[in-house]
Amino acid sequence: MVDVETFIPEAKAEIAEAIGDDNAVIALSGGVDSSTAAALAYDAIGDQLTPVYVDTGLMRKGETEQIRETFEYMDSLRIVDATDRFLDELEGVTDPEEKRHAIGEQFIREFETVAREVEADYLVQGTIYPDRIESEGTIKSHHNVGGLPDVVDFDGIVEPMRDLYKDEVREVARELDLEEIISERMPFPGPGLAVRIIGEVTAEKLEVAREANHVVEEELEEYEPWQALAAVIGKATGVKGDNRVHGWVVAVRSVESRDGMTARAQEIDWETLQRIQSRITGENDTVSRVVYDVTHKPPATIEYE
Missing domain, CATH: 3.40.50.620 (HUPs)
Structure with missing residues (x-):
């Protein structure tokens, strides 16, 4: 130290x-x-x-x-x-x-x-x-x-x-x-939300990523993660109301670490995860599903890109 x-x-x-x-x-x-x-x-x-x-x-x-x-x-x-x-x-x-x-x-x-x-x-x-x-x-x-x-x-x-x-x-x-x-602020990548968007960065994806990250940081604050984030990783079929939608898939990630060189995915209780998905899908009509990333570093990196 x-x-x-x-x-x-x-x-x-x-x-x-x-x-x-x-x-x-x-x-x-x-x-x-x-x-x-x-x-x-x-x-x-x-x-x-x-x-x-x-x-x-x-x-x-x-x-x-x-x-x-x-x-x-x-x-x-x-x-x-x-x-x-x-x-x-x-x-x-x-x-x-x-x-x-x-x-x-x-x-x-x-x-x-x-x-x-x-x-x-x-x-x-x-x-x-x-x-x-x-x-x-x-x-x-x-x-x-x-x-x-x-x-x-x-x-x-x-x-x-x-x-x-x-x-x-x-x-x-x-x-x-x-x-x-x-x-005490959790790390945020220098390239910003661009590395939390798989593929091309667009204004629509940025808005989804920004709002989803805000939800994740709020909901997971009590877990005191090294880093918690939401990434827009693609599209998948979903249902909104009585309509079929081809909406964005948001991956939620929360890890524990000392220095960021290695990290372990946090165990988050089911109620919290359900609250996160409910807020993200409920506050943005273009999001069809939310998934939780359980991968450690390695083999994954903390950020998606």
Whole structure:
């Protein structure tokens, strides 16, 4: 486990030394990783830092409003609405790795645009150790590691938490007095809901995924999962009222883990699962059935793509 009293001053010193008298932007998603990195960098270089939250259209329900409220103390916070640009980039893309690379490249282009405006030469990221291991191996690319384009218009990328696991990041966040809604927040993938949609990302699928994920997070909060999610995995026949429908199939997944490298599917009681399926199918007429994923990691990954 990381010694936070040693790590925090060392991380701040590393950030300050790497950036010097220049400016930097930081990719702020609202998750514990990027939020902790932002807090470290803001303490280290103050007004030299511009936190950038990119609303990709792939975010959780109410995400943008929460980011605005939580980080309003950072005067230089930029919120960029890039929904249309991301969806345009993803149009027709069905391969999971192509999705991640498309999202990674578009993220970088958005950060480069802001960086030019504020004359920033450096990008700070909340990359952690499992991100690097999965991207350097053959599991999957992370949009902020293996998903980066070959040409990046920054003098350097600073990753102060590159050797930490998720539970260590939470320890750092608590020591920095970040709000509990941030420090204890369950992981959410950098590519957002795009990796919780099998096949092409469309506005219709996104709406189903966003609402279903909201239901799952609410209903499974008492189980304190490492991660709980809903994914749109295809279509199947169902019945709504007296009519046959060919609706979306939503897979619910809830896992326990220490660091995300391995995970075990949680045992959820039948009543809770029935309540989840009732809400998801009842609140969205286009969903025909809900299934529960009982697969551990390995052989599955936590996310679907």
